[in-house]
Amino acid sequence: MVWDSVVRAVFPGRFQPIHLGHLKVIEWVMTKVDELIIAIGTAQESHTVVNPFTAGERVLMIREALKEYSIDLTRVYIIPVPDILMNSVWPQYLQMYVPKFRYGVARNPLVLRLFKDSGYDVLIPPPFERGRYSSTTIRKLMLLGDESWKELVPSSVARVIEEIRGVERLREVTGMDK
Ligand code: NAP
Numbered sequence: 330m331v332w333d334s335v336v337r338a339v340f341p342g343r344f345q346p347i348h349l350g351h352l353k354v355i356e357w358v359m360t361k362v363d364e365l366i367i368a369i370g371t372a373q374e375s376h377t378v379v380n381p382f383t384a385g386e387r388v389l390m391i392r393e394a395l396k397e398y399s400i401d402l403t404r405v406y407i408i409p410v411p412d413i414l415m416n417s418v419w420p421q422y423l424q425m426y427v428p429k430f431r432y433g434v435a436r437n438p439l440v441l442r443l444f445k446d447s448g449y450d451v452l453i454p455p456p457f458e459r460g461r462y463s464s465t466t467i468r469k470l471m472l473l474g475d476e477s478w479k480e481l482v483p484s485s486v487a488r489v490i491e492e493i494r495g496v497e498r499l500r501e502v503t504g505m506d507k
Contacts, residue, residue: 338432338452339423341368341410341440343464344387345380346490347394348482350462354454355400358434361452364404366427367391372409381468381499384409386489393485420447471496472505 338358342351344367358365369391372384382390388407395402410426413419420433420443433444434452436459444451462481470478479487490496 336362337364337430338362339366339430340434341370348462350457353457366406369409373411390486394483397485
């Protein structure tokens, strides 16, 4: 096997938490490349309103979601990457953490611009029910005590969040349990 000939894409996201839209993106990319690198961004942050889950918890959620949807784990890397203060060199910095890749996968305009400016090709997935599948919406529903957030994530992810008492944590860090 010549490892350099393997076509890889990197899909960065905060995955706070991973939802069914992300999963559709993952399935979509995997029809186009040999291997997919899921880069868990903002890996340094947890226990905040916008980033409640640790990088390790997000690794577990993503892995469980991929297993639930029978996605071939031998073709996937899940790698946490902390943020840096210098956007312009972020793609080069990302290279240090992940295997060599050809494509950056994103809809996020900043992320697309940074990949393009660094000479990478990009893959832009279609919006998979973007209004419905959103981590921001999921966190809002959790805070409201609305159980319908569970319909927006794989059931394995809902189970991990229950196990780690993720909703209670989110309410605590938001100050809503006072
Ligand atoms: P995210 O909200 O988890 O989303 C990840 C990607 O999935 C985005 O491109 C998003 O596009 C797409 N997506 C989400 N739901 C979708 C759906 N239903 N259908 C189709 N696409 C969907 O994460 P993000 O905030 O974009 O994550 C980027 C990560 O890279 C962050 O951790 C950021 O800090 C990191 N980063 C770091 C630096 C630095 O360190 N200087 C620089 C750049 C990026 P949209 O949300 O745009 O639709």
